[in-house]
Every structure is written in structure tokens, then in C-alpha cells.
Amino acid sequence: MKNSYHTILLLLVIVLMFLPQLTTAQTMNHPLLSHGLSEGADEQLIEKGTGLEEALSILEKKFGVLFLYRSQLLEQKMIPDVEVIYQGRELSDILQSLLNGSDLTYSQISHRTIGIAPNDAEEILDVYQETVTGTVVDAETGESLPGVNIIVKGTSTGTITDVNGLYELTLPTESDTLIFSYIGYEALEVPVDSRERIDVELESRAIMGEDLIVVGYGTMQREDLTGSVSQISSVEMTRASVGNTAELLSGRVPGLTTVSRTGLPGESGTQFQIRGFGNPLVLVDGMERSLDFIDPNDIESISVLKDASAAIYGARAGNGVILVTTKRGETGRPSFNMRSNLSFQQPTQLINTVNAAQWVEMYREGDINSGTDPRFSQEDIERYRSGEPGFESYNWWDTTFKPWAPMQDYNLSVSGGNEDYTYFISTGHMNQDSAFRSGDYTFQRYGVRASFDANVAENMTFSLNLSTRAERRKRAAESLNEVFNALNRAQPIWNPNIPDGRPAYSGFGNQSPRAASTADYSGTLTQDSEYVDGILAFEYRVPWLTGLELEARLSYNYTSDRIKNHLREFEVYSYDPEQDEYQLRGARGGNSLTNTDHRNHSLNPRIMANYQGIIRDHNFSALLLAEWIDEQNSSFNAFRRDLISPEIPFLFAGGVDGIDNMESFSEAGRASYVGRFQYGYQSRYRIEATMRADASYKFPEDTRWGYFPSISASWSLNNEPFFNIDAVDELRFRFSYSQSGDDSGVAAYRYLSGFFIRTAQNYIANQRVWTLISEDVLPNPDITWLDMTIYNAGVNLSLYDGLFSTEFNLFQRTTDNIFGTSQETFPSTFGASLPQLNINETRDRGFDLLVGHENIIGDFGYSISANVTYSREKYIRWSESDFEDEDEARLFQNQGNYTNRWIGYKSDGIFMTQEEIDNHDVDQDGAGNATLRPGDIRYLDLNGDGELTWRDQTEIGRGMFPDLSFGINIDVNYRNFDLSALFQGASMFNFNIGGRARGAFDNDGTPHVYQYKYRWQPDPNNPSVNVNPDARLPRVELFGVGTNENNNRQSDFWLVDATYLRLKNLSLSYTVPTTITNPVGISNLRLIASGSNLLTWTRMGVFEDSFDPEIPGNTNTGNYPNVRVISFGVNLNF
Template identity: 35%
Template structure:
């Protein structure tokens, strides 16, 4: 049996990880100490024109071993400079670079510290005369003249604008500072000395426009996007350590619905739903993969394709696409980063079982209020009081929560990465480790994950590049034999069924106390892997890709790319169930009585092996070229994907001993085995053209053709086009005088995609094994048809239209985006309602019958800037979506009430029908005057404390006709998020608030909790507004109504982090470039509309579940 010791103990694997961290750190530390005299001997050549100080410093770092340390707010790194020095030492270069400024520098070996000092200005003749300065302003990339550029003399607050050819003429003093500004370009402040002519090259400058966003099969500048695409960077995902990437996305991207239904380690990911469409396709580095077995620290960016932009992925993209890009190497000296975090996780909200006295009182109350006789009551009044007193050893009061559940379970996460390279080869390596313990105090299981990533980019020739990526993830889930996932008949149901009337332990430590547990013996048995056995799974996910790109020299901009990927997933499962004998104890006679056995009489073992593989091939021809004001890119791609899987199952029982948990040790009598395999393929042809004129008028067209083997030969191909347009209004000449507008862009898109999410080969007739039949003396195996084949079954079609606008005002003091969409799905598979005689032997096949549509909108607003030394970025987003059936194959109903309640065509897909409650009955008189409850044959069984329903049609009868729309489904219609990021000197603070509303949640409690005890109706309080109806009440209390299905909504502090970067002058002595200490947390505060019911707002509406978790983390990040 595996030892499930604390993760903070000196375990072998953790020791090896820490040793690796220490070895890498000491190796680099030793290397750094050996540096000497480098600054005196190294010479450089620097030739730049109108470049920023930051660009010059970056150039020096890339072409030497120097590293600069400085505080961004103290050094004007955006100042534009021009200089030409050849074979000079670093001191000469820095003297020239910072001449006439207040910047001072200090060189220690290869490290250079920049800081603010006293201003050393050139003496100026105050009697000097103005002189004429002429010049021209052009775009740095296209060399085209810029019309209407604002040129201002800073000290005099006067200015001019450039003419139609970009030229200007202005009167200036020597040593005057001129500011050049233009919409969509980087501002420049230049010091004018004695030059008579000044030509200025302006750089496009808009953080949003220049940001590169990953799109389908490539990337684009955000300023050129025409589709509805949202993205988030690595620094946002890692602001706090979160075990699963899906949870770190919640609230950050407009249109993305993230709902976490469980807090179970290893199974606590959020379900991601784009615009309410359903589960989205996840692409990691070009291949379909899982999002939640990746470490967030590996990720460079995440993009979601929400509209026609997703059409480029065709059949798999009907619900949108999530694109994940991992980090890659960069052209600079290696940077090694270590990150270690220790976390404590506890339930956000968790009901506690009632005490022995409370439970006994409620059991007795429930019995009597059901009209059953006193003589058969489970507890007498005397016994109830003894449980409350707790003095009689025959009447124990065990607090199972305190015995079995820990308020804070430990978690730890460590990773190390290296990133660097040269012009010829770039590399990125990553290794990560995660360990999460469950809430169970003793042998309750854990989740471990190991991540490895290696990305290499090699420039073989000037026009030939090779990219090789290798990723590996290993997950180990060590659980109990009782399932922890949401539902019934799981470990959390044992939590409620374990009775407090029994002791947690017995005087004889070799015997286990019986505590009922609905046949499991109690949670102390089913949650203990050492006692009752274990259910372990090991998953291995290996991903390898190779990409070769050749750029044709004969045709400018033309390239050929070959991409091949192989993904292999191995899943090994092993469940070993051990029998446990359970005893009761009589202290007066000191005797033990065998009360039952959990897990059967003998141990059982089941094992499974599942192997899945995906082979992806992509061959693409790409073109990218500029023709003066025209920019054209095109892609033609062929993609082939092959899927295969193999499954093998085996089991034995009647083990003679629990000491050997191997298959051979079980009995061969009654052993089981099974296995199956499947194969599937998909071929696609993709074409895309992007065109822009002056980066002002934008066009993208996509056509994808998919072939799926799920359909008959004549129906296999589906064709999915899309087109999108963009108009950058802010670049129009009529906008040149509106200085406060940085960017303003209108987007329109329309696209089609498909869905082949049906069973395999339903166009073929199939059979399954049935009963055996006796023919004479011989037994023959019977078979039966699986159903009729449909040779016309084909693709479901999805069409989506989107209109959006992007904007940025006042140097991003206000920025945002808005989108509205409409989506229509047609040809959704369904079965006709026509009936066939039972003698036919088969049912009707699926057909492309049904249709529905979705609509919604998204808004994102933000502001960013600097106030003195405080940097800030504040943003918020909100989205709404809902779906409606256009047509659904259903029975024809002529009764208007039946049609209103049961027919769905033309109605919202997530309507919830039920009765409208009007409090609780408080007297028999109210019951006598109430409408007639038809299903109860009158009101004879109603009692005070039962739910009173409204007679909506005023016919004096409460029946199904009084049901109405009482709410919505469990998926929120409204999602919103609000993010604040602040930085002041060495401190950084971030907080993400996330919430949802427009959905319903069940609040009825069938569990005997302390909350139920305190908030139930009783004859003593006779509260008509009690949260819970009387115990043992009428069957009408369980009818679906707004008494149990409530309109829900919440706002929670999803993520908060406070960090501090140690001063450079302290860490540079240890040859470190950055050290950040941080305190963070998740789900720290929750404002829940239904909080009084004691449940988390993301809790599932089915059965019992592992509670959502609140976390508090301490961590350190070190770079060198």
C-alpha cells in the first residue's frame, strides 16, 4: 500500500526537484563570479537612427554579455536617439547615449546599473535668436509621408502640423525640445541642437495594434484583426498559482463562460463555454490537446476565436476555439527562472452535519410529522436529550467533520525554465511539478502532475527554419474506491450518511467502528485508502511536433511549411477494493458485535489500459508581401488527422489476502475481461486570404472543406466559408484633427462551420449480441440489429454573424471592444417521433432535423496609464448570451396549457417550468381555504409547514396547469469580470473579481445539516418564510417549484496577489536579475445571492460534490 504522507515531508521526488533547482542555481552563480575586466576590454559598434533608449539598451544586451538594471520610472527609456559609434567601449557608448540627461551609470563586471542623478545640462545663451528648422516626417515601415503630424515646442507650448507631403518648417531655439505626435504612432521628443534640417521616422505605436495575437494556423497583429478574438497573456494567467489553466481564465475574457463544479484535486477544472455554445475545441501549439494538464507557466498566450474566425477549424470549431501557445526561445543570453509556491486550500462553503442531538430530534420530528405512530419513532424524547447531554457513553456525539475533514489541505507547485538563444538557434525548456492533497485527513488521496516542455527553433539556412517541440505530462490520481465526482452514491454522500450516534474509534484499535454510511460503514471507512482500498489512475500525455519552413528566394514572400505532430495518451487504471469488518461496542459489558462488512467478503481488483493516439499532418503554402500601401497574405493548407484508441479491461475477485494487489492473486472463477478498439480519420483543405490597404481597410476570407468518415461516401465533405471586414476609422484623413482618438476600428464577420458529433458509421447497418437460443441440443448465439441505417445523414451546419468595434482614446486612458453576434444551427441530428410496430425490431435512425439559434453581446472597457510613480491598468468585461429552439421534433399538442409548458420550438432552450410558491402554511385554517391540490385528492394530507402554491389560472385547483416559467437553466446568461493591476516602485497588486447571474440553482436540502436544523419550519417557530419546509411533509413539497429552484447570481474575488520585487542593489550581489516574493489567493471572498443556503454559487445541481476551494499561497520567483 502506498504511503500517503504529507507533501511537506522530505519525500524522494521533492528532494530531487529541490536538488535540481539548487544545482542549476549554484552553477550559474559560480559562472557569474568568474567575470572580470569585461567592461574594459569589450568594444561595440552602435549605429541607430531615431531609436528609443530601450531599443539601444536591448541591442547592447543582445550583442554582448552586459545586463542592464534600472527602474522604468526613473529612466526615460522611450526617448528617441540617433548615434553612430564604432568599436568603442561601453563607457564611451553610455556617455554618448545619456549626454545631456540626468542618468548616471555604474558598471560591475557585466552588470550595469542605471539611476537618476543630478541634471547636467549644456549652458544655454538666453539671448540666442530663433532660427528656422525644416524637415519631413515619414512612416518608418513604409517610408510614406505622414500628413497632419502635430509638432510642439515643449517649453513654449506652441506648435504646427505637417503638410500634405509630410514636410514642416518651424522657428526654434537651439536646445529646444520638439514633441512629434500622430494618431497610431509612437510619440517622440527630440532635442534640437544646431542642425538646420531634421527628418523624422515615426514608428506605429499602439499596444493593442502592434500586439501579436495567435489565430488559426498562424498569427496576426491585433490591429489587423477583423474577427472577434480575445486573448490573454502569460503574466495574467500566472499572477496567482492556480492548478488548472481553465480556472485562471475565468472572468478575464469576454464571452467565455467558466464554471467550476468540483474542487477535487485532479478533477477541479472549469468547464469552458464560449458564448454559451458548448465545449470549445482546444488547440495547443497547433494540435488538439487538453488544456488542464498544462502548467500555466508554460503558456505564452491564450486566444479564443468566437465568431467566423473559428471557421478555419471547420467541423471541430462549431462551439468556438481556444488556442494555446507555449513559450519559445528568444535571441538573447539564457534566462533561468525558478518559481516555488506553497498553498493551503479549504472549502469556500461547506455544510456541516447536524450533531447527534440535532439529528435525533429531526429524525423523530420527521417520523411524527409524517403521521406515523409514536411507538415506532426512531428516538424517544429521553434518548434525544441524552444525545444532547453527551454524558452517557451509550449516547455518543461524534463530530465527523472534525474527525475526518481538514480545514486547510496542503498543495505545492515548483517549476524551472530556461529561455534564450542566438540568431541561429533559440530554445525554451520547462519542468514543473504539482502536488495537491485532498480534504480528507487520513489517507484520503492526492493528485500529482509532472510537466516537461522543450521548444527549439533552428535557422538551418537563411531561408530554411526547423522547429521541434516535445511535451510530456504525467498525472497521478490516487483516490479512494468511492467516487468523489458530483452525483449520487459517492464519497460525499457517505459524508451525510455517517451517523454521529456512533464513536469514531473503538477501544480495540484493530477493530473499525460501524457508523452506518448507507452500507459503506461510514466516511471514516470509504475515505481511508489504507482501510477500504484505492482507485489510482496514471495518465501519460506525450506530444511531439516538427515543423519545417522554406522561404522561396525566387518569389518574395512565398514559403512552404510542413508540420507533423504525434500525440500519444496512455491511461492506466487500477482499483483495489478491500473488505472491512465493522463493529459496534457495548461499554458496560465490554463486548463487540459484528454489525456488517464494507466492500464485500473478499477483495476485488479491476484494471484498465487505454491508449489513444492522434497523428496530424499539415502541408501549407504561404504568401506574405507588401505592395506600397497594399499588404497581402494568403495560405493554402492540407490537413490530415488520424485518431485511434485501444482499450483493455480485466478484473478478478475473491482475493485470499489484501497484502497482494496483483491480478494473479485473485480467483480465476468469475474473472472478467473485455476490450475494444476504434479508428477515425479527418481530411481538410483550408484556404485563407488577408488583404489590407494602408492598414486601414481590412479583408479576410476563409474556405475550409472537411471530410469525415462518420458519413456515407457521398456526404462526407462539408464546405465552410467565412468572410470578415475591418475599417480602421481612426486612420482616415478626416480623423487627423481629433487627437484624443488613438484607435477606432469597425469589424464585420460572417462564417460557417460544421459539426460531425454523431455516432460513428450510422449510415451502415449494425448488430449487437443478444440472448443465446437453443436449437435442438445446440446453443446458438443470438444477434439483434442496432437500428436502421440512414444513408442521407450528413453535417450539422452552423452559421454565425458578428459586428464589433475596437477603440482606444487618450493614449489608452480609455480602451475597449464591443461585439454582438447571432448564430444559427441547422441539421441537428434527431429521431422522428413516428412510431414503428414492436415486431419491426429496430428504431428509426437519426436525421438532420432540428435547429436552434443563439444571440448575445460582449463589452470590455479599460483604462491604463501612470500617475507619478504609480502604474495602473483597470479593465472590466460583461457578456450575455442565450439560445432558442427554432425547430425541435416533438409531439403536436392541442391543449394550450400543454403546448405552453411542454413544446419547445420557438422557445428559449433553458426554460425551467414549475410551481410558484407563496410561503408555507401556518395553520389548518389556511389549508382549508387553499385551492384544491388535485394530485393529493384534496388537501387532507397537507399540514402547517407544507409549501403553499399559487393558483395562477384562478380555477380553484392546483395542478400541472399552474406551472409557469420559474427561471433558467444552470448555465449563466450573464458573465462579468473586473480586473485591477497596480505597480508602485517595487510593489505590485492585482485583483480579479468575477461573477455571473441569469441562471438557477437548486437549494433544497435533503441532508440533515446544522443549517437545516436551524432554518426548518417547526410548530414552535411556525415561520411561513422558513428556508425549509417541515420535515416529513407532504409529497407536494418535492414538486419542482421556485421554492427549491432559485434565481442565482454571485460576485467573487477570484484572484488576488500582492508582490514585492527585491531592490536591484541587493540581489545583484548574488548575480540575480530579479527576485519577487508574493502572497496570493483565489476565491477569497464571495458575495452570493443564495449564500444563506450554505452552498457555493458554482455548485452542481446534482447530488453531493467535493466543495469548491479557497486558496492562500506564498511563493518566490527568482530569475538569473
């Protein structure tokens, strides 16, 4: 079945290529000339004395034919014999009569065209076709424009310009008019007026921003878009100087929500969602690649396809598609661009922990409150307060992190070419340090990217992209999780800097966060990654059908990842200055080496036929495409321990015990066929339909193929003749419907049953280590992808020449066939991992809005744009147990409810005194409040039954990913200065204060400052009375609130609104006047200073100084924080 698709497509391509020869061969002997008019046969057709030219024109109308002749031939010629010509006669007869006696003869040229020529003409065609030649150039730059569409008005005759912008066209008549059209330019109509050379300048159509939009498998005018697509250009991208492309998208694109989870060098910390959906498909020059570490300097544009516009990518497009297009060469002499940036990064938010005196004070309080015997006395507290020798306070965070970490980023590119070829070569390097004082956790990137385009044969261009990138990450071998765990536990009473510099004990177990984050102690983890991408494409402009292009393209990617994890063993000491003694407190780490190699190859061939045509007011385009992806992944690892010396971190130095190695291999494959048809009428109505057939290797043969149609339309009201409001530049309505899919979350081969070898588990019996096999989950023979149906309705409005513009989209996405197990029918006693069935359904609804304003007043120009996105998802059909109880249904049932509800209790502050507990008329603990103590949380009895039970829970918040996100971009320029600011924010999401953030000393953590400041604080002499007027948090207990059932309930006490607004980026640039730079050969010199994550406003109340709102949930284990970056850059063109 699949093979037949290939064959059909290939045949189609071959037929198209050879078709012209067939069609041009059959021009003669058409029965046209023998036609007569049966009706009114005896009516007079041509009157006596009519001029020959006029007579022919009468015949053209009556017979629906076209005469070709040179005007001067017919001038002054009259019909020789003033004979009346009647209609009944055959056309050949009439012509015979008309030309009788003249030196002219006639001949049929094509099925509707008849040529008139002198009797002695050798070849009638040579005579009657005028040839026009000329060049087409850009009106502004004067550069020649290749590929411009030229059509004879009212016919399908036409051609396109070659790479030099030259064209040659034979005309039916010299009175014709030519229409020049080219993407991104205003179409131009030029009457021939008997000229033989017509040179044309086309005006670029850029009204506001970039008007040529990259869409799936092509480009389009912004005004031709029927779907919802946003694009940002390289200009915007490089304005801020950040080495991470993903970061640059934040806040700039309506509908795209980003959350930065970490600022760790080399870590892809930015999480994307288009309209709140799952991970989008990211394609770089058509290949699936991560966005993170592509050199932003190499990017020409990024398009975000949000609705039916993405459907052309079918089975993987349901969450939207991000298309990245890299730069290509431009004709001209070599032009160099150099960018160089120096940045400084600083953590946005480190955890603020208490000092030694506060720690000891809280610890004593915790012991007393927890009913265990206090380990510190009141005198101890006083000693730490005074800071006398031996009782100093230390801050482990400050000694583990430095305030600023540098980052350098360089890029040099050259672009140039002539009529026959163009090239672009870019090379870049980035070096990013981390904020760890140890100097580890660094990231380096080296990249080269080259593209080359050439005319290799008549009508055939060849293009090549080659890029390679190497990344190197170097980290300490101890996991970051452990480092932060140790930092969270580090007690301020221990000195992090002991005299002889050995790893210092931080007060718990064998932990020493500074040493753990230092490769020299804990060992080294290096990751070397290489990416090689190549694209080879041939494009053939079919000469006999103007506007038809055929393309064959082959992409190849190779990724290699080599990870070397070398663990060292190190000892942790404390130091007693009085006795000058070092005490061994423990050892960490190990002595082992694991090498891991991952490789991925992917081959992606594609053939494509693309037609674009304009006939009068109609323009069409059609696309047919087939592509395949064939992918192989392999990995290999080897482990040795007991290395003979930690200084020889190679496998050969390892001991024989515990040698381990493993190999894995997997393949993937996809086949796709795509068709697209677009039609526009008079730039008023546009309609686009796409169809994609996709096959994924993940599914069985019967459900492997999916068909994903889409249809979208737009109506530009402002182009209607009756619309005459001058202020409105654009008023366009769009609607789209599409179906697409998502197979990313589906494991492959879930339709097969069988067994797999268990890795990393053994059983020992009979002096033998047994290899084990285990059954796979039960198969589902009908498994297939998630199905998405997306509706989008949008409007674009632009007023007063772009002074004000807005775009608004309303959307709905229904996701069906979501995987689930049939909960109703199989209790867990069934014992098998139930097959994943396509049974569940959700729906997202929301909107995105973009509002812009731009203006220029003299030397002063500015633009402001704001975007907002809202989306929320609901369970429509969900397989779950039946809920008979009303409250169970209200609280726990998914079906019909939003997917990101947070269920819990409503709190009402804390009990300040025992009296308040005694007067509390709700039985909160099921024991008449006997177990409650001052400093406990008070809850609301929502159903008013006098008891606090699970039924008193309600919806108290939303999820951790924002439902609402927004961005504001402000650009101001004055003369040579450019200032841009980007504010980004989010709302309608929650931050759950949990673990160590919830309770002081939870998991042996060191308390946070806010826990000290706002705790219910007992009077040392009267421990049931609070002495802290700011008390808002429960009393201190030594296990956090973990086992305090009352305070640890899931409630809005611990759920905070994480709404924030952040000055994501601010940059100022200055362009050095050309009067200074030109004399030294520099065409453009720009100096840039920029900062990111400079300011943040949140609504997190007492917690706001302690957490970054973009890292919710980061309270227990700890992540590398987000960073604030200040950078300085130079951009040079020569």
C-alpha cells in the same frame, strides 16, 4: 475525390518552388523598345537643350518605362545634337538619338526597365543595380529581427532579413525608399539616399497589452483583426499561482464562461463555454489536447476565437476554439527562470449537518409527521442535548476532511540561443494533496517541455517541440459518489473514532465514510497517465518571392492511461463503551483487481503556404494549407477477483473464477484544406475571407466533405483622413459572417447498419454462457455534422492613449442539422432505435463587452477591466409532437421557446396553520385540500379556476449554466508592489434544491442545518401548531419530500437564483530591487502571495451557507467541493 485534393495541393507547392527559375529566365527581347506612340506622332517630345536626365524622365512618363542608371554618369550630360525629337518615333530610335555620341549605351533589363550604361560595361545589370545591406534590430532591446519584410516603395521588389537580422537588397535606383515592416513593430520608411548600408531600428508597436494575436494558423496584429478574438498572455496567467490552467481562464476573457464543478486533485473540474455554446475545440500548439493539466508556466499565450475567426477550423469550430501557444526560446545567453509555489487548499463549502440532539429531535418529528411510530422519545432528545456519556454529538464531515491540504508546484526553465538556433527547456513538478484526512486522492504531475529552432539551410528553418508529461492519481477505490453518499447519511449520534481505530459505523447499512475514503481500507485506485507530444516543422522562405513561406509540419501525440483498481474488503464496527464491546455492523468492498490500459496515437501532418506582401498602401496575405489527422485508440482491461492476499495487488495473484478481459479499438481520421485571404488598405479597411474543406471519418463518403466559408471585415474610422478627434486612439467597426460545424456530439459510422457484441451481458442456457449480439440503431445514410452560422458585429474604442478602452460584440449563432429522431412519425411501438437525423435547429443570441481603464500616476499604476457575457439559446425548429392544447404548447413545446426554461408552479410560502388551509380557496390537492397539512407549500392558481392543475405551471427559471457571466480584473502597481484582484460572477441561472437538500432525511440523509432552522416545527404537545417563528420550509417527514406530492412539485419554492459574485483571485507580489539581486547574479526576483475563491456572495437565501453556487444540483450525491487556495510563490530569473 479526396486524393485529387492532395495531389493538386502538392503540385501547387512544387510548382511554387520551381517557379523562380522559369520567371527569371525570360527577361530579354521584349518588344518594348520597338514601341512608338501613334497618337500625335508629329508633336515635339523633347525640346532642344534638355538635359539627358530630364529627357529620360520625360520618356519614362510617356512610354511607361523605367530607366536605370548611375546619376553621376548622366550628370552634366546634355543631349549631344540639339535635335528635336518627335513622338512618332520608336523608343529604341529615340534612345539611339539621345545617346548618340556619348559613351553610353542602353539595354532592356526587364519588361519595363531599361538600363543605361557606359559602352565598356561588361554586364549591364552589374552596373545599374545598387546593392544595399544592413541589419534590422529591435529599437528597445537591440536584438536582431529575423524575417523583417523590406520592400522598395512602389515596387514589388523586396527581401526579408535572415536569422541575424541581416538583409541585402539590390535597388532599381538609388533614389528609392525602403519600407521595413515587421509584425508587432511600427513600419518604417527609409530613403536610400545613395547609401550602401542602412541599419534600421524598429520600434515595437505595443501600445496596450499584447498586440500580436495568435489566430488560426498564424498570428496577426490586434488592429488587423476582423473577427472576435481575445487573448491572455503568460504574464496574466502566471500572476495567480494555480496549477490548473483551465482555472486561470476564469473571469479573464469576455465571452468565455467557466464553471468550476469540483476541486478534486487531478480532476478537470472546470467547464468552459464560449458564449454559452457547447465544448470548444482546444488546441495546444495546433494539437487537440485538454487544457487542464498543461503546466501554466509553459504557456506563452491563450487565444479564444469566438466567431468567424474560429471558422478556419471548420467542422469542429462551431463552439469556438481555444488556442494555446507554448513558449519558445529567445536569442541570448542562457536565461533561467525558476518558479516555486506552496499552496494550501480548503473546501469552499462543506455541507453543514445538524448535531446529535437536533438529529434526534428531527427524527422524532419525522416519525410523528409521517404517521409512523416514533423511535426516539422526548427524553432521548434531552439526553443528547445534555451530551451525557453515550449521548455525545459527532461531526463526520470534520473527521473526514482536514481544514487545509497542501499543494506544491515547481518549474525551472532555461531559454537561450544565438543567430543559428534558439532553445527553450522547461521542467515542472506539481504535487497536490486532497482535503481528505486519509491522505488519499492525491495528484502528481511531472513534465518536461523543450523547443528548438534552428537555421538548417539557406532560407530554411527547422523547429522541434518535444513535450512529455506524466500524471499520477491515487485514490481510494470506493467511488467518491459512495463516499459522499455515506457522508450525507452519517448520523451524528455515532462515534467516528472508535478506540482501536477500526472503521467506524456511521449509522446506516455498512457505511463508514472515513474508511471508504481511505485506500488502506477500501482499496486503491491509481491512474498513471503519460502524454508525449512531438512537433517537427520545416519552414522555407522562398527567396524569389519575398513574403512567401512554405511550411511542412508533422505532429505526433501519444497518450497512455493505466488504471489499476484494487478493491479490498473491510468490516465496519460500532463500539459500546459501557460494555467495551465492538459490534460488527457489516462489510464493504471486495477483493478484486481491474487493470485497464488505454492508448491513443495521433499523427497530424500539415503543409502550408503563406504569403504576406505590402504594396504601397495595400497589404495582402494569403494562406493555403492542407492537414490530416490520423488517430488510433485502443484499450485493454483485465479483471481478477479472490486475490490470494490483498497485499499482492497483481493479476497473477487472482483466483481463476470470474476471470474477465476485454479489448477495444477504434480509429479516427480527418482531412482538411484551408484557404485564407486577407487584404488591408491603409490600415483603414480590412477584409478577410476563409474557406475550409473538411472531411470527417464519422460520415459516409457522400456527406463526408463539408465546406465552411467565412468573411469578415473591419473599418478603422480613426484612420480616416477626415477623422480628427485627437482623444480617440482607435475606433474600429467589425463585422463577420461564418459557417462552421460541430461533429463532436455525433457517434461515428451512424450510416452503417449491423450488429455489435454486447459487453457485460450474458444469457445462460443449456449449461452455457451465451455471448450476445444486438442490433445497432437504424442507420441514417445521410448523416452529417451540425451546421453553424455565426454573425458577429463588434466595435473597438480606445480613448486618450489607452486610458479608456472598450470592445463590444453582438452575436448570433444558428445551429442547424442538430440530431433528433423524427418524433412526429414514429411512436415507440415501432421498436427500433430511430436513426439520428439532422433535423433540429437552435439559435443563440447575445453580446460580450469588455471595458478597460488604465493609468499611471507617478509611481502608481493601475488598470481595471470588466467583462460581461450574455447568451441565450432558443429552439427554432424542433421535432416534437404536435401540441394542440394551448397550455401544453405554452408549457411543453420546445419550438420557439428558450432551451433552458424551467417549468413549474409558483409557490406562495407554506401554510402555517390548519386555519390557513381551511381558508385557502384553491383546491390544491384535487380533494378539497383534505390531504394538506400545516407545513405544506401553498401554490398560486395562476389561471384562477379555483383548482391547482398542471395548467397552473409557468416558466419559473432558467437552466443550471449561467446565461450571464462577468469578471472584473483590477491591477495596481506601486513601485515594486503589484496587486491584482479578479472578481468573477454569474447570473441568470438557477439552482434546484433537490433530493436531500430538499427534504430532511431524504434517502436516509442527515438533515442540513438550514432544514433544522427553518422547518415548520410542531409543538410537541400540540402537533398541529407551529412553534418556529422562522418557519419557511415544510415540516419534516422521514422520506424527505420525495413522496409528498404536494411539497415535491417542481416549483419556484425549490428553485433558487444562484447569482453570485466571487473574489476568484487576489494576489500580491513584490519585486526585490535589482540593486539587491543583481550583485548575486539574479536579474529578477519576485515574491508572490495569492488566494483564490476567497470570498463569495450569493443570493441563495436560506441555502447560501450550504452550497457552492458553482456546483448546482450537487445536493443528493455529493461531489468533492471546490477549493479555496492560498499560495505563496517565488519567481526567480538568472
